[in-house]
Amino acid sequence: xxxxxxxxxxxxxxxxxxxxxxxxxxxxxxxxxxxxxxxxxxxxxxxxxxxxxxxxxxxxxxxxxxxxxxxxxxxxxxxxxxxxxxxxxxxxxxxxxxxxxxxxxxxxxxxxxxxxxxxxxxxxxxxxxxxxxxxxxxxxxxxxxxxxxxxxxxxxxxxxxxxxxxxxxxxxxxxxxxxxxxxxxxxxxxxxxxxxxxxxxxxxxxxxxxxxxxxxxxxxxxxxxxxxxxxxxxxxxxxxxxxxxxxxxxxxxxxxxxxxxxxxxxxxxxxxxxxxxxxxxxxxxxxxxxxxxxxxxxxxxxxxxxxxxxxxxxxxxxxxxxxxxxxxxxxxxxxxxxxxxxxxxxxxxxxxxxxxxxxxxxxxxxxxxxxxxxxxxxxxxxxxxxxxxxxxxxxxxxxxxxxxxxxxxxxxxxxxxxxxxxxxxxxxxxxxxxxxxxxxxxxxxxxxxxxxxxxxxxxxxxxxxxxxxxxx
Numbered sequence: 001x002x003x004x005x006x007x008x009x010x011x012x013x014x015x016x017x018x019x020x021x022x023x024x025x026x027x028x029x030x031x032x033x034x035x036x037x038x039x040x041x042x043x044x045x046x047x048x049x050x051x052x053x054x055x056x057x058x059x060x061x062x063x064x065x066x067x068x069x070x071x072x073x074x075x076x077x078x079x080x081x082x083x084x085x086x087x088x089x090x091x092x093x094x095x096x097x098x099x100x101x102x103x104x105x106x107x108x109x110x111x112x113x114x115x116x117x118x119x120x121x122x123x124x125x126x127x128x129x130x131x132x133x134x135x136x137x138x139x140x141x142x143x144x145x146x147x148x149x150x151x152x153x154x155x156x157x158x159x160x161x162x163x164x165x166x167x168x169x170x171x172x173x174x175x176x177x178x179x180x181x182x183x184x185x186x187x188x189x190x191x192x193x194x195x196x197x198x199x200x201x202x203x204x205x206x207x208x209x210x211x212x213x214x215x216x217x218x219x220x221x222x223x224x225x226x227x228x229x230x231x232x233x234x235x236x237x238x239x240x241x242x243x244x245x246x247x248x249x250x251x252x253x254x255x256x257x258x259x260x261x262x263x264x265x266x267x268x269x270x271x272x273x274x275x276x277x278x279x280x281x282x283x284x285x286x287x288x289x290x291x292x293x294x295x296x297x298x299x300x301x302x303x304x305x306x307x308x309x310x311x312x313x314x315x316x317x318x319x320x321x322x323x324x325x326x327x328x329x330x331x332x333x334x335x336x337x338x339x340x341x342x343x344x345x346x347x348x349x350x351x352x353x354x355x356x357x358x359x360x361x362x363x364x365x366x367x368x369x370x371x372x373x374x375x376x377x378x379x380x381x382x383x384x385x386x387x388x389x390x391x392x393x394x395x396x397x398x399x400x401x402x403x404x405x406x407x408x409x410x411x412x413x414x415x416x417x418x419x420x421x422x423x424x425x426x427x428x429x430x431x432x433x434x435x436x437x438x439x440x441x442x443x444x445x446x447x448x449x450x451x452x453x454x455x456x457x458x459x460x461x462x463x464x465x466x467x468x469x470x471x472x
Contacts, residue, residue, distance in 0.1 A: 004044075005205030009058065011036065013213065013363035016062050020217040021367055025085065029077045032059060050100065057098040061208035064215075066096040084214040092347045094210050094340055095192070095199065097185050101206035104183030105166040109148045112139045115160035124161065127151040171201035173419050174302055193298040195419070195445050196340035196454025209340055209455070212354040216334055217364070219354075220253035225331035228254040229320050229352075232261050233338040233392035233450040235470060236463025237358055242389075242470060243377030249336065250378065252364045256328065259381055260335070263320030264388030264400065267291060270313040272404035279439050280410050284309070286436040288427075289397050291315045294341035294445035298419065299427075306431030309441075316391060317342060321351035336361055338392070338453030339446070357455035386471060392450040393464045398442040414438030418447030 015032050019025040033055040037048055045051050057067055059077055063084040116138040125133045132145035133152060139160070141152070153161040168177050168185055176191035177198050185206070187198070199207040220226055228249050235242045250257045271289065278284040290296055290311040299306045317335055324333050332353045335346045339357070346355035365372065387403050390396030398413045405411060414437060416423045427443070430436040446452040451467060452460035 003203065005203060008036070008055075009205055009208070010359055010363065012055070012058055012062055013211075013360055014366050016059065017213060017217060017360075017363045018367045020214060021221070023221065025214070026078050026081045029059065029081045032077070054098060054101045057100055058205070058208055061096050061098070062211045062213060064090065064210050064212065066091075066093060066210065067098055068096070081214070085218060087215075090212075090347070092344055093189060094194065094343045094347075095187055095196075096208055096210060097187065098206045098208055099182075099184045101204045102184045102202075103204050103206070104179065106164070109163055109165055110141055110146060110150065110153060111162055111164055112141060113160050113162055114138075115158050116156075117158055117160070119157065121157070123155040123157070124152040127155045167201040167203060168198040168207060171197040173197065173424070174298065191301065193294050193301065193445070194339075194341040194344050195294045199340070200454050209343070209357070211360060212356060213360050213363075216354050216356055216360075217253075219332050225255045225328060226253065227256045227258060227324050227328055227331045227333050228252075229258050229260050229317065229324060229333060229335045231317070231335070231337040231342070231392065231450065232259070232264065232389045232467070233453065233456065233463070234336065234358060234361075235389060236392065236451050236466040237362075237456065237458045238372045239458075239462070239466060240373045240375075241377060243380055244372055244375040246380075247375040247378045248365060248370050248372040249361065251370050251375065252361070252368055254334070255331070257378070258320060258324055259384055259389070260316045260320045260337075261384045261386075261388035261391070262316075262323060262381060263318065264291075264316035264391045265385050266319040266323075267313055267316045267391075268385075268388065268397075268400040269404045271311050271401045272406075274311055274313055275401065275411070275440060276406050280407055285434055286430065286439045286441055287311055288441040288443050289401075291391065291397055292341070292443060292445050293345040294339070295416075295419065295443045297341070297344075298445070299431075303428050303431050306427055309431065309434075315345065316388070317345060317352070318349055321349055325351040338450045338456045340454055341445070358453075358457050359455050362457050389470050390467065393467050394444055394447075394449045395442065396449065396467075397444075398440055401440065411440050412438045414441045416441060416443040417449075419443070419445050420447075 019028050033052040037051040043051055063080050118135050118138050122135050124139055130145045132142045133139055174191050174193055176188045177185050180186045238245055246257050275287055279287055288310050290313055334354045335352050336356050343355045346352035387400035394417045395415055402408045402411050448460040451463040
C-alpha cells in the first residue's frame with residue numbers, strides 16, 4: 001500500500017543503492033538521515049533526533065541487520081555498512097521491528113467517541129454480556145472486562161463506538177505478532193508464515209525487511225557472472241511490454257536474465273502428473289498447489305492435517321534455479337520476486353545465491369537512470385509456454401496445470417484467493433475431514449496472487465490486466 005512510510009522506505013533503498021553503485025557507501029551513508037531530515041525541515045515525529053534515529057535503524061535493515069544485532073548505540077551506519085560489505089554469513093530471519101518507530105498502539109480495540117449522546121435507550125449496555133459499559137455523561141467501556149465482541153458497536157444508533165485495531169496484529173493471519181513488556185511489537189518466528197502483511201499494515205513503517213542489496217550490487221560491480229531470475233509478477237509492474245522490463249533488468253548490470261516462467265512450466269507439468277497419479281488414478285480426494293511458500297509454511301505449522309494433501313512438486317523458482325545452475329555453474333544467481341516468502345525460500349535453496357524484491361529492483365532502475373518505457377526489449381524465450389507467465393495471478397496456476405493434464409475434464413478447481421478467515425475455515429475443514437468440494441485447490445496467500453505481494457510496486461488490479469495481456 002502506497003503511503004508516506006512506504007515512500008520513505010523506497011527513498012532509503014534508492015539512496016543506499018546510489019552509494020553502492022558510486023562505491024561510496026561507507027564514506028557517505030552516515031549523512032542519509034541528515035539529508036532526509038535536515039534541521040528546520042518537516043518532521044514525522046516529536047523531534048528531529050527521533051526522526052533521524054528511526055531512519056538509522058531502517059537503514060540498518062536495508063544493510064541486512066536485525067535491530068537486535070545492535071550492541072552499542074554509538075555504532076555508526078558507516079560501521080554497519082563496512083560489516084555488511086564484508087559479511088559472508090546470513091540468517092533466515094528476514095523481518096525486523098524498528099522499536100524506535102513502533103508507536104506501541106493502544107490495545108483498546110473498542111472506543112466510545114464524543115458522538116455519544118448518553119441516550120435513554122442505552123442499547124450498548126444491554127448488548128454487552130460482560131457488563132463492561134456504564135453511562136454517565138457518556139458511555140464508558142471498562143477495558144478490563146471488555147472481550148472485544150463488537151456488540152456495542154453494532155447496536156449504537158449514533159455510531160459513536162469505533163473499532164480501532166492494532167494494524168500489524170490485525171493483519172497477521174496467524175497471531176505471530178504481539179507487544180512485549182515494553183509495548184513494542186515482536187514477531188514470533190515459530191508462528192510467522194512470512195506473508196509480509198504486517199509490514200504493509202504498519203502505518204509507521206516500523207516493520208522492515210532485511211535486504212541483500214549491498215551484496216548484490218557489490219557482486220554486480222565485481223567480476224563474477226550475474227544471472228537474474230525474474231518472477232512472472234514483474235510483467236505487470238510497469239505498464240510496458242514485458243520484453244522492455246526484462247531489458248531494463250539486464251541494464252542494472254546482470255549478464256543474463258531468465259524468466260521464472262521457465263520453471264513454472266516444469267511445475268505445471270509435474271503437478272499435472274502428480275494430480276493424475278494421486279487423484280485421478282489413486283484414491284486421494286483432493287490436492288492443493290504448492291507454489292506459494294507462505295501457504296505451505298502456514299499448513300506445516302498451523303494445519304498439519306492438510307500437509308498430506310499438498311502437492312510435492314517444487315516451486316517455479318526452485319526449478320528455474322536448478323536450470324540456471326546447470327547452465328551457468330560458476331555464476332551467482334539472484335531471484336527477483338514480489339514478496340518476503342520468496343526471500344526465505346531462496347535462503348534455503350542451494351541454487352539461489354541472493355534474493356531481491358521489486359522495490360529494490362525499482363531503486364536500482366532509478367539510480368541507474370533506467371526508464372523502462374524507453375528500453376529496447378529483449379527476445380522472450382520461445383521455449384516458455386505462456387501459461388507459465390500467468391502464475392502470478394489468481395487462477396493462473398490451476399489454469400496452467402490443467403493444460404498439461406491428461407484428463408483436464410476431471411479437474412474441479414477451488415481457488416483460495418488470499419488466506420482470509422473464510423479460506424482458513426475451508427482449508428482446516430478439508431484437512432480435518434479429508435473432503436473438499438473440489439479435487440484441485442489453488443492456494444495463494446495474497447489476494448489476487450503474487451501481483452499483490454508485499455514488495456510489489458504496482459496496483460494489483462492494474463498489474464493483473466497487464467499480465468493477462470501477455471496471453472493475447
